[in-house]
Amino acid sequence: MNESLRNLKPYPMVELARRKAEVAARGIEVLDFGTGDPVEPTAPFIREALAAAIPDISQYPTIAGLAELREAFAAWFARRFDVTLDASTEVLPTRGSKEAMFHLPLVLVDPSEAKRTVVYPDPGYPVMAIGSLYANADLHPVTLTADNDYLMDPAAIPSDVLARARIVWINYPHNPTGKDLPDELWRAWVAAQEEHGFVLCSDECYTEIYFGEKPRSILQFGRTGCLAFHSLSKRSGMTAYRSGMLAGDAEILARYKACRAAMGQAQTEWVQHASIAAWNDESHVEQRRQVFGVKRSIMIRGLEKLGLSLYPTDSTFYLWVSVPEGEKDEAYASRLLEAGIVVSPGSMFGPGNDGFIRLALVPTPAQCKHALERWAAL
Ligand SMILES: Cc1ncc(COP(=O)(O)O)c(C=O)c1O
Known part of the structure; x- marks a missing residue:
């Protein structure tokens, strides 16, 4: 083992x-x-879209997914966050955010390099740490408590840690607390990314479950070196479908896309059709x-x-x-x-x-x- x-x-x-x-x-x-x-x-219309898309002949889906799916997501992203994404280079379908989060460090972390630390919130979604362990990265949990109001702040992390960081995970709205991040800290994270050159990964699977102000996306603040992980699991009640979307830096996505074929992480095509229906609807x-x-x-x-x-x-x-x-x-x-x-x-x-x-x-x-x-x- x-x-x-x-x-x-x-x-x-x-x-x-x-x-x-x-x-x-x-x-x-x-x-x-x-x-x-x-x-x-x-929602029934999502289930119907799935059922209608099951083909007579079963063939492998592609890693890039259907153009129509990427375009539906980009259109939703523009409506929701007022950010324009290039659906051919800045958007990549996933089989839910969990697998995409788990596999990313395997592609980005070289354990023989000094820059091999993964920084993540603690408490937080456990896959950020677990995926990094499998990739033989160094782990740096950032302790979030009521004392720091569960706010992950780059100023509170030693700069030598950020200099060694290959990946920094942030997750707002935050599981398990439900806490959201103020704009000044989103900006601070983009500035820290620019200074230290890590990949800033923002787990945004709860942005649509809000009862106050609409939560933000990292891509409203920066794009180079930034990835936003989205999902239909929570937004559309589709946890079993395994449907997510990764958006952001085109160069990183191109590399990740190239590696994902061997990981077998193409989204099933009938799930893609159900996902198109889901991203296109807000009601x-x-x-x-x-x-x-x-x-x-x-x-x-x-x-x-x-x-x-x-x-x-x-x-x-x-x-x-x-x-x-x-x-x-x-x-x-x-x-x-x-x-x-x-x-x-x-x-x-x-x-x-x-x-x-x-x-x-x-x-x-x-x-x-x-x-x-x-x-x-x-
Ligand atoms: C914070 C967080 N990120 C990611 C996920 C994974 O979601 P998905 O169903 O898209 O894999 C979850 C699931 O509970 C979560 O709580």
Whole structure:
């Protein structure tokens, strides 16, 4: 086995699924706020586009994907962020952002070079660190806490680390906290990229799940050396389709595209047709925001009534909730689990987060109310 993977911990969501199955096996109805995989049906017109595109003859899809797909994404990006992308060179389809994030360091990091560090937020989406481990990169987690308001700031990272950085990951709106980044820090990251020459990778899969100001894209601030990772998973409720889009620096994308053929990461063609339909429509996204907004209000009001405090954020379908005074996340999550309520203990996302649990707004509004009743009884 690859030596550098020795320290790999079990993937957090695998552990959550195990705990959930244990409780369900005891006959307790499970209300699952654990994994961020919502249960709202995918819009019918998207499913119909997928079904209509299944061909009689099955042949390999291409890495570059259909021009119509790249153009649909570029048109959406222009409408949403007021940024014009060249659909032939600045856009590349992915099989969801996860695989694209995982594979990128394998292409960009040369472990024999001094510039081989990958910088990433902690807590954060675990694939940023895991992909870098597989690529034998040096890892530099940036600790985000309530003390720095979960804001990743280049000024708070030693400049020798940034000088050795090959990749810097930022993720706003941020999983697990829901925090967003102010414009001055987006600008600061682009300036740091220009100074140190790393590839600035911005994971933007939650930009469409907002309840306040519209979140930004890195490409509104810079393009050279910058990549934005987008996804239909959260925006359009298409997690199983595996459909994402990478946008930004044409030269980096050309190199990545050349390597991705061997990785077998071409988006399935009928998924591409469903994705074209999804990128071309905004009303189903508005409807999803509405549904999450309802669940969000129920849970925020309910948890505050129980005396719990929530980290103030306006984006994502996550709530970052402080555990009661004197409690630790793991023990608190275990007690909730005994009542059939699944939440993610904060430390699942990295050390230093044991004062928090994360709730994904997955259960229906009725189930949210039901969960609050059980919570109150606890
Ligand atoms: C922060 C973050 N980035 C990326 C992903 C991966 O999304 P996708 O379904 O596009 O692979 C997730 C999924 O939960 C996520 O939370």
